[in-house]
Structures are given as structure tokens and as C-alpha cells.
Amino acid sequence: MEYYSVLLPLALIMATSKVLSKAASKINMPQVVGMLLAGVVIGLINYIPNQQILTETSMEGVGFIAKLGVIMIMFSAGLETDIKQIKSIGAPAMVITAAGVIVPMGLGFVVACLFNGGFSAGKEILLNNLFYGVILTATSVSVSVATLKELGKLSSKVGTTVIAAAIIDDIIGVIVLSFVIAMKGTDGQSQSPLRVTLMTALFFVAAGLFGTCAKQLMQVVEKRYPHHRLLPIFGLATCFFFAYASEKWFGVADITGAFAAGLFLSRNPESGYIDRRTDIMSYMIFTPVFFANIGMTVKFNSINPAMILFGLCFILAGLAGKVFGCAGASLLCKYSPKDSLRVGVGMMARAEVALVCAQKGVENGMINSAIMPFILMLIIASSFITPMILKKSYKKQAE
Amino acid sequence: MEYYSVLLPLALIMATSKVLSKAASKINMPQVVGMLLAGVVIGLINYIPNQQILTETSMEGVGFIAKLGVIMIMFSAGLETDIKQIKSIGAPAMVITAAGVIVPMGLGFVVACLFNGGFSAGKEILLNNLFYGVILTATSVSVSVATLKELGKLSSKVGTTVIAAAIIDDIIGVIVLSFVIAMKGTDGQSQSPLRVTLMTALFFVAAGLFGTCAKQLMQVVEKRYPHHRLLPIFGLATCFFFAYASEKWFGVADITGAFAAGLFLSRNPESGYIDRRTDIMSYMIFTPVFFANIGMTVKFNSINPAMILFGLCFILAGLAGKVFGCAGASLLCKYSPKDSLRVGVGMMARAEVALVCAQKGVENGMINSAIMPFILMLIIASSFITPMILKKSYKKQAE
Numbered sequence: 196m197e198y199y200s201v202l203l204p205l206a207l208i209m210a211t212s213k214v215l216s217k218a219a220s221k222i223n224m225p226q227v228v229g230m231l232l233a234g235v236v237i238g239l240i241n242y243i244p245n246q247q248i249l250t251e252t253s254m255e256g257v258g259f260i261a262k263l264g265v266i267m268i269m270f271s272a273g274l275e276t277d278i279k280q281i282k283s284i285g286a287p288a289m290v291i292t293a294a295g296v297i298v299p300m301g302l303g304f305v306v307a308c309l310f311n312g313g314f315s316a317g318k319e320i321l322l323n324n325l326f327y328g329v330i331l332t333a334t335s336v337s338v339s340v341a342t343l344k345e346l347g348k349l350s351s352k353v354g355t356t357v358i359a360a361a362i363i364d365d366i367i368g369v370i371v372l373s374f375v376i377a378m379k380g381t382d383g384q385s386q387s388p389l390r391v392t393l394m395t396a397l398f399f400v401a402a403g404l405f406g407t408c409a410k411q412l413m414q415v416v417e418k419r420y421p422h423h424r425l426l427p428i429f430g431l432a433t434c435f436f437f438a439y440a441s442e443k444w445f446g447v448a449d450i451t452g453a454f455a456a457g458l459f460l461s462r463n464p465e466s467g468y469i470d471r472r473t474d475i476m477s478y479m480i481f482t483p484v485f486f487a488n489i490g491m492t493v494k495f496n497s498i499n500p501a502m503i504l505f506g507l508c509f510i511l512a513g514l515a516g517k518v519f520g521c522a523g524a525s526l527l528c529k530y531s532p533k534d535s536l537r538v539g540v541g542m543m544a545r546a547e548v549a550l551v552c553a554q555k556g557v558e559n560g561m562i563n564s565a566i567m568p569f570i571l572m573l574i575i576a577s578s579f580i581t582p583m584i585l586k587k588s589y590k591k592q593a594e
Numbered sequence: 595m596e597y598y599s600v601l602l603p604l605a606l607i608m609a610t611s612k613v614l615s616k617a618a619s620k621i622n623m624p625q626v627v628g629m630l631l632a633g634v635v636i637g638l639i640n641y642i643p644n645q646q647i648l649t650e651t652s653m654e655g656v657g658f659i660a661k662l663g664v665i666m667i668m669f670s671a672g673l674e675t676d677i678k679q680i681k682s683i684g685a686p687a688m689v690i691t692a693a694g695v696i697v698p699m700g701l702g703f704v705v706a707c708l709f710n711g712g713f714s715a716g717k718e719i720l721l722n723n724l725f726y727g728v729i730l731t732a733t734s735v736s737v738s739v740a741t742l743k744e745l746g747k748l749s750s751k752v753g754t755t756v757i758a759a760a761i762i763d764d765i766i767g768v769i770v771l772s773f774v775i776a777m778k779g780t781d782g783q784s785q786s787p788l789r790v791t792l793m794t795a796l797f798f799v800a801a802g803l804f805g806t807c808a809k810q811l812m813q814v815v816e817k818r819y820p821h822h823r824l825l826p827i828f829g830l831a832t833c834f835f836f837a838y839a840s841e842k843w844f845g846v847a848d849i850t851g852a853f854a855a856g857l858f859l860s861r862n863p864e865s866g867y868i869d870r871r872t873d874i875m876s877y878m879i880f881t882p883v884f885f886a887n888i889g890m891t892v893k894f895n896s897i898n899p900a901m902i903l904f905g906l907c908f909i910l911a912g913l914a915g916k917v918f919g920c921a922g923a924s925l926l927c928k929y930s931p932k933d934s935l936r937v938g939v940g941m942m943a944r945a946e947v948a949l950v951c952a953q954k955g956v957e958n959g960m961i962n963s964a965i966m967p968f969i970l971m972l973i974i975a976s977s978f979i980t981p982m983i984l985k986k987s988y989k990k991q992a993e
Contacts, residue, residue: 198657198658198661199661199837199838199841199842199848200838200842202665202834202835202837202838202848203834203835203838203842205831205834206831206832206834206835206838207831209827209828209830209831209834210827210828210831213823213824213827213828217824256658258597259597259600259655259658262597262598266601424612424877424878425612425616427878428608428609428612428877428878428882429608429609429612431608431878431879432604432605432606432608432609433605435601435602435604435605435608436601436602436605438598438601439598439599439601439602439605442598443598443599443602449598449601472874472878473878475871475874475875476874476875476878476879478823478827479823479826479827479830479871479872479875480830480875483827
């Protein structure tokens with residue numbers, strides 16, 4: 196392989212992503228928006244006749260880095276999950292999360308069915324349609340957290356509920372994702388639900404056992420070598436091993452393994468150090484390449500009027516599903532109507548994880564990559580709307 | 595590609611390398627020794643029948659990461675070169691460096707010729723034999739610096755000479771390497787020396803122009819965003835671009851491009867910051883994978899008695915070439931016999947760059963990978979002998 200051909204696309208992606216993600220954060224957009232757009236811009240090179248920049252070989256290399264990137268993103272997501280907080284989460288947050296997962300997933304599924312064969316389609320198509328729903332489950336709480344912080348409401352009832360719900364939300368989202376992917380199977384034959392449930396359960400038992408060992412081992416190393424290079428290296432090695440083992444031995448998605456590794460190590464005292472070091476690697480090359488690669492590989496030519504209509508309905512399902520699901524559940528849990536709306540809106544924002552899930556679906560041939568621009572629009576829309584409504588709602592109160 | 599198969603070897607390499615390189619530094623060996631041994635240990639997996647760990651796919655992925663790793667190693671070597679010092683280097687250091695490059699290269703060439711066809715061999719074989727000489731040119735000054743520091747002699751005449759000579763030594767080594775590789779050509783046809791000289795010169799002119807632009811651009815960014823993520827990202831992107839351009843457009847080795855990019859950026863105020871960030875990426879995954887990959891791919895079965903004899907002579911040529919070359923030149927420059935010996939011994943140590951050069955030769959089919967264990971032995975031997983003789987020589991003086 197003339198591997199050096201990958202160096203030019205890598206250089207282009209790194210520079211363009213950084214410029215555009217910086218521009219995105221200037222207008223209060225998540226940085227992923229900039230990275231995706233960088234991919235779309237670089238993807239235009241494909242329209243130059245006889246270009247030798249985005250060749251098959253170089254794109255294979257980019258894809259390889261992207262795949263390591265998503266593993267690191269999910270590892271980091273796991274590391275940053277504050278598992279201790281879960282214990283202190285009350286029943287209301289549980290109910291709100293459950294509704295916030297089920298309602299958007301259901302809506303997404305229904306919308307997908309409307310456009311792809313209806314409820315009477317074959318089992319495989321129904322499973323694919325369910326995947327569209329799965330994409331809508333994961334909340335990205337960072338936009339809401341930033342807004343609530345700005346308003347001084349982060350430690351209010353609404354703030355703590357949103358944060359707590361978003362943590363469990365991620366975990367449930369990852370489990371559902373693994374489950375649906377495992378149902379699909381890798382050999383083209385869909386798996387029996389019983390087998391999948393068993394393997395998923397077995398994976399979590401094995402992950403628990405090995406994770407506890409890894410955690411203990413890391414604590415011994417941490418005591419002897421605090422803040423030493425050993426820690427992030429062993430941490431990332433554990434993540435890679437988990438990702439490999441989950442996919443190879445349990446048929447569970449590799450990103451689930453990486454997320455689980457992060458979760459287990461998140462309780463160690465030095466988890467912040469591991470996360471920061473992994474984060475440097477991620478932002479230097481792996482994360483931008485992952486997101487830009489999504490932007491580069493979107494098949495814009497499969498976007499037709501029907502797809503656009505589907506995409507817009509899908510965005511609506513994503514926004515409405517979270518708001519109504521979470522706000523409704525909040526009302527049930529006796530939150531005031533105003534607070535219920537705030538929780539719903541706070542849970543609406545999406546970012547990285549939605550893209551990670553969607554990309555996984557594209558790789559498994561479950562969903563159409565043409566959905567990506569609409570997920571990008573969902574991210575942009577929710578990043579605009581969430582702060583706007585939250586601010587308005589609290590302003591009214593202040594008046 | 596079932597890319598996830600690469601995750602297990604990566605995890606194994608990262609964990610084993612870190613443990614063994616830590617052990618190596620405990621016994622005052624360079625960390626590369628540990629990383630190479632990790633590769634040899636992991637390579638043993640190949641002897642397990644029907645193993646599915648080191649498959650063709652997973653080794654391809656490891657090789658890909660290794661190739662990005664060597665680019666980063668050379669970028670870092672360039673960044674750490676203190677170009678300003680070169681201006682203050684006097685004629686003696688120049689003479690000593692020249693002798694320190696020419697004598698070991700010559701000795702290495704003669705030894706290789708003795709074992710491979712003699713002086714009357716074909717042009718191609720003579721070029722390959724010359725490559726064995728090139729491997730012996732690059733000094734790794736870190737062992738000597740550490741020893742001289744310990745002895746409080748770093749700013750002595752010997753100390754400054756060794757450091758200055760080692761800097762130019764690296765630059766000359768990289769140029770010679772590029773030249774010999776370009777002579778070999780990529781299409782199996784050896785290139786005319788005139789054409790190669792022209793292309794190499796053109797490369798350095800282009801690198802100079804583009805490097806100055808990149809440097810200026812970086813300085814603008816540095817002023818506006820001091821200590822910002824933008825800097826290491828743009829820096830690494832520049833490195834990738836240089837590596838690509840050198841190989842693709844000038845037929846000059848990619849590592850030369852990466853080294854040149856580092857050299858140009860080394861004069862920027864924030865070069866230390868760029869280096870530290872790149873270094874974190876390197877030590878987490880890329881550097882260990884590069885060195886372990888060398889250890890894993892050594893073909894031990896081509897080591898026969900003749901090869902062993904060749905290897906031992908090659909080690910001797912490496913040690914004696916530097917000592918006699920540099921000590922002789924020092925004597926010529928009117929250093930005292932004792933100081934001359936110290937300079938010679940101080941220039942003797944080898945480490946990363948020798949391996950990088952050798953690996954490049956293996957990739958280009960110019961040298962036998964069975965030489966690798968002997969380069970490892972050269973590194974180990976020089977890391978033992980250099981501090982020992984330096985300490986003894988200064989002790990005697992103190993008495």
C-alpha cells in the first residue's frame with residue numbers, strides 16, 4: 196500500500212476541521228458541526244476529474260483512523276460518565292429518562308416505517324427502521340449544561356434532572372444500539388432475540404469481571420506511579436481490548452466495549468488524567484478524522500424529494516420525541532408545567548453520540564448515509580433552539 | 595476490512611512496550627530497547643498454530659500506525675533540533691561531524707561489501723551496501739548528554755562539541771539517507787545521480803519556501819492564540835503535508851519531509867508546545883507501535899552463521915567508525931588526546947534514528963531485516979560503553 200497517499204487527506208482534514216470547528220464555536224454551535232462541514236468541503240475534491248487526492252487507498256487509511264477515532268470518542272464518553280451520580284438519582288429521573296428514550300425511538304421508528312415499507316415490511320426492514328429510532332435516543336447535554344450554567348440554574352431541580360437523565364440516557368442508548376446491531380447479525384442472517392439477549396448479558400458480566408480486575412490493577416499502578424504515562428497507555432490498551440473482545444467474542448458493537456471500558460475506569464482516582472491524555476490524541480487527529488470522514492462519505496446523490504421529506508419528519512420526530520417524552524414524564528412526576536417544559540427542552544440537544552450511532556448503522560448497512568445531513572441539521576437546530584427556549588423561559592420567570 | 599482485528603495487537607503492543615521500556619530505563623537502557631523487545635515477544639505469537647491475533651489484516655493495520663509513527667518521530671526530531679546553535683558552531687565541530695559521518699559510513703560500506711559481493715558487485719548491490727553505511731551515521735546524543743550532565747561536564751569543551759556535532763550529524767544523516775533512497779528509485783530502476791541531486795536540491799528549495807510561509811503563518815496564529823490547540827494541529831498537518839509532498843513530488847523519503855517540517859517550525863516560539871502535544875500522541879500509541887513493529891517483523895530465520903559474522907563486524911564498524919572518526923578529527927583540530935577520545939566516545943551512542951533509517955532500508959528492499967537484531971545490539975552496547983568510558987576518563991582526571 197502506498198500508505199503516504201493518506202498523509203495529504205489527513206493534513207487537509209486536520210487543518211480544515213480545526214478552522215471550521217473554531218468558526219462553529221464562535222457562533223455557539225457544537226464543534227462537530229465544523230468537523231462535519233470540513234468533511235463535506237473536502238469531499239468536493241471528488242468532483243475534480245482525475246484527482247489523485249481522495250483515492251481508494253487514501254480513503255481506506257482515513258477510514259481506518261476514523262474507526263480508531265470512534266473507539267476513542269466512546270472511551271472518553273465512558274470515562275466522563277459520573278457513575279457515582281447514578282446512585283443518587285431518584286425515581287423521577289429514571290422515569291424521565293425512560294420516556295426520553297422510548298418516545299423518540301418510537302417516533303423515529305414510526306417515521307422510518309412510514310417511508311420504508313410500513314409496519315408490514317419484512318423483519319429485516321423493520322429492524323433497520325428501528326435503528327433510525329435508536330439514533331434519536333442519545334442526548335448531548337453539553338449545550339443545556341452551558342445554558343443552565345449561564346442562567347445560574349445548573350444546580351436547580353431542572354438542572355440536576357437533566358444531567359442525571361442524560362447520563363443514564365447514554366448508557367441505555369448504547370445498550371439498545373448494541374442490541375439492535377447484534378439482532379441484525381454480521382453474516383446477513385438476523386440473530387434470534389434470545390441469543391442476542393444472552394450474548395449481551397454475557398458481555399456485560401464478562402465486562403464487569405474484567406473491568407473490575409482492570410480497575411483494581413490500575414489503582415495499584417496509580418498508587419505507585421501517580422500521574423505517570425503508564426496510566427493513559429494502560430487505559431487506552433484496556434479500551435482497545437474491550438472493543439476487540441466485545442465485537443469478536445460477543446457480537447456486541449466495538450463502541451459498546453470502548454464505552455464500557457471507559458465506564459469501569461471512570462471510578463478510578465486518575466480517570467481525569469487518562470481522559471485528558473486520550474483527549475489530546477483524539478482532538479489532534481482521531482476525532483476530526485472521524486467526523487470529517489462522515490461528511491466525506493455522505494452520498495448526496497441519494498437525496499431525493501422523498502428522502503428530504505423523510506429527513507425533515509425524522510428531525511421533527513427527534514425534537515418532538517424528546518420534548519414531549521421528557522416533559523410528559525416530568526409532569527407525571529409532579530414537576531410544574533414550566534419545569535417540565537424546561538426538562539424536555541434541556542434533553543432535546545444532540546451531538547456526537549447521535550452521529551456515532553448513525554455511522555455505525557451506515558457501516559452495518561442498516562441505514563442510508565443520506566440521513567447524515569439531516570442529523571447534522573438536527574444537531575444544528577437543537578443547538579439553536581435549546582438555549583433559546585431555556586433562556587426565554589427563565590427570563591419570563593425573572594420578569 | 596475487519597478493522598477491529600487490529601485492536602488486540604495494538605492493545606498488546608501498548609501494554610507490553612510500556613512495561614518493557616520502563617524496565618529498560620531501570621537498567622539505564624534507552625526505552626527503544628524495551629519497545630523492540632516487546633515486538634519480539636509479541637512476534638512469538640506467530641509460532642502458535644492457527645493463531646488469529648497476528649493476521650494479515652491486523653498486521654497491515656499495525657504497519658499503517660507504525661508508518662504514521664515514524665513520521666511523528668522524525669517530526670519531533672526536527673522540532674527538537676536547535677537550529678540557532680548551528681550558527682554558533684565553530685569549524686572544529688564541522689570537521690568532527692564530517693569525519694563522524696564519513697568514517698562510519700565508509701566502514702559500514704566496506705564491511706557490507708566484504709559480505710555482499712565485494713567491490714565488484716553490480717551497481718544496485720553497491721548501493722544497498724552503501725545503505726548499511728548510512729545506518730551508522732546518525733548519533734543519538736541523549737545517553738552522552740545524560741552522562742556528561744551527571745559528571746557536570748555538559749558545558750565543557752567536550753560537551754558543547756558533542757552536542758553541536760550531533761545536531762549537524764542528524765541533518766547530514768537525513769540528507770544522505772534521502773539521497774541513497776532516491777538513487778535506488780521506486781520503480782526498480784536506479785535513478786541517475788544528477789537527477790537525484792537536482793530533485794533533492796529542488797525539494798530543499800521548495801521546503802525552504804513553504805517552510806518559511808508555514809513558519810510565518812504559525813507565528814501569526816501563535817500571537818493570536820498562544821498555547822491553543824490550533825498550534826499542534828496545524829503543526830502536525832504541516833508535517834503530514836511535507837512528508838506527502840517530499841515522497842510524491844520529489845521522490846525524497848517521507849521521513850525527510852517530516853524532519854524538514856520539524857526543522858522549520860523549531861524556530862517558532864511555540865515549537866516546544868507543539869512538540870509536547872505531538873509527543874503525547876507519539877508515546878501513547880505511535881512510537882511503541884513503530885518500534886514493536888520492527889521487532890515483530892524481523893526475520894530471525896534468515897540469521898545464519900554468515901549473517902552473525904556480518905552483524906558483529908557491522909557493530910564493530912559502527913562503534914569504531916564513530917570513535918576513530920571523531921577522535922581523529924578532534925586530534926586534527928588540536929583537542930587534547932584525552933578530550934579527543936571523550937568526543938569520540940560521546941558520539942558513539944545510537945538509538946531511534948539508526949532504527950528509523952534501517953527500517954526505511956528494509957521497506958525499500960535495500961537491506962536484510964535480519965540486521966535489526968544487530969542494530970539493537972549496537973544500541974545496547976553503545977548505551978553501556980559510552981557512559982562507562984566517559985565516567986572512567988573523567989574519574990582518572992579527578993584522581
